[in-house]
Amino acid sequence: MSRLDSFIRRMTAQRDIINFVIAEVVEIDGPVLELGLGNGRTYDHLRENLPGKEIFVFDRAINANPRSVPDGEHMILGEIRDTLAFCRPRIKRQASLVHCDIGSGDPTTDLATCSWISPLIGPLTTKGGIVASGLTFELPEFEEIPLPEGVQKGRYYLYRKITETN
Numbered sequence: 001m002s003r004l005d006s007f008i009r010r011m012t013a014q015r016d017i018i019n020f021v022i023a024e025v026v027e028i029d030g031p032v033l034e035l036g037l038g039n040g041r042t043y044d045h046l047r048e049n050l051p052g053k054e055i056f057v058f059d060r061a062i063n064a065n066p067r068s069v070p071d072g073e074h075m076i077l078g079e080i081r082d083t084l085a086f087c088r089p090r091i092k093r094q095a096s097l098v099h100c101d102i103g104s105g106d107p108t109t110d111l112a113t114c115s116w117i118s119p120l121i122g123p124l125t126t127k128g129g130i131v132a133s134g135l136t137f138e139l140p141e142f143e144e145i146p147l148p149e150g151v152q153k154g155r156y157y158l159y160r161k162i163t164e165t166n
Contacts, residue, residue: 033097034057058080130145132157137157141162145159
């Protein structure tokens with residue numbers, strides 16, 4: 001498969017996943033946490049399709065199209081490993097959705113990322129909330145949920161929180 005075809009499949013899967021989780025969390029109380037702004041495409045899609053939800057975005061730098069950057073109150077700059085650990089006073093409530101798009105493509109780096117991010121996500125997610133990620137996490141208080149039809153297994157992972165934590 002060409003790199004172009006692979007990119008198109010990845011973007012299509014990402015859109016399908018995001019549309020699926022939007023329908024799942026629209027009625028769940030709590031903000032959205034977007035881990036990794038990148039060029040802002042998924043943030044823009046979430047903002048357009050979840051107009052009633054606050055969306056907090058975490059990234060180390062802003063490299064997005066200016067139209068796809070949240071305001072200063074909702075853009076949390078710095079190393080995600082550091083800012084995510086201390087964001088609770090700023091976001092105030094547990095999240096209904098955590099979308100994590102910070103994979104590097106390097107298996108060793110991604111494994112290290114999973115090891116530090118997994119323990120941070122659980123306490124930040126409300127019961128019934130969803131974590132959607134290109135990385136696989138160890139989340140004991142969550143259950144893995146099936147991917148929407150047409151999304152290749154292993155391209156994305158979905159988890160729903162089944163227990164209450166503060």
